[in-house]
Amino acid sequence: MTVSLPRRLNHVAYVTRDTASTIRFYRDVLGMRLISYAEGDEVPSTQDATPFLHTFFQMGDGSCIAFFEIEGLPEETAASVIPRWAPHLALSVDGQEELDAAQRRLEGAGVEVRGPVEHEGIWKSIYFFDPNGIRLELTWQSRALTDEDADRAAIEVERWLAEHGAARS
Numbered sequence: 233m234t235v236s237l238p239r240r241l242n243h244v245a246y247v248t249r250d251t252a253s254t255i256r257f258y259r260d261v262l263g264m265r266l267i268s269y270a271e272g273d274e275v276p277s278t279q280d281a282t283p284f285l286h287t288f289f290q291m292g293d294g295s296c297i298a299f300f301e302i303e304g305l306p307e308e309t310a311a312s313v314i315p316r317w318a319p320h321l322a323l324s325v326d327g328q329e330e331l332d333a334a335q336r337r338l339e340g341a342g343v344e345v346r347g348p349v350e351h352e353g354i355w356k357s358i359y360f361f362d363p364n365g366i367r368l369e370l371t372w373q374s375r376a377l378t379d380e381d382a383d384r385a386a387i388e389v390e391r392w393l394a395e396h397g398a399a400r401s
Contacts, residue, residue: 243288243296244321246366251285251301253363258297261341262334264289267296291323299364320367322357331356331372354381 248254258264267290273283283303288296335358347358357371
């Protein structure tokens, strides 16, 4: 039996406490289209009685970044031990000029941008936070990844594990 792999990203979902600022950022600053929404007083997948608004912003390939505004959600009180830079969403752009233009547009909108940062001679990226505190990366991949890259990754990951120990369960 052949197992089918997922074909592409449909959407990734995050929480927002302010849908209006989320719309201004993703539509007006990043240029993504507000393409769809869902709302209800009960979550269909869980039957939880939780009023929500779910908004979807479309990228060039048709995939989406989505947000839930959840009524009555308490303010987060526990500080996370995960560094703020680690969880992030990386979005591709088509070239250096597009990356530069995005950086100018973001900075013109008052967004603090880090970079560009070059990674492994393959990616060039800029980093910033959306109004919800979600870290975003816009990245341009200058060449396709190859079997040689995969072989190198396997060697380097094994080296890391040997030096730092395998993850403990």
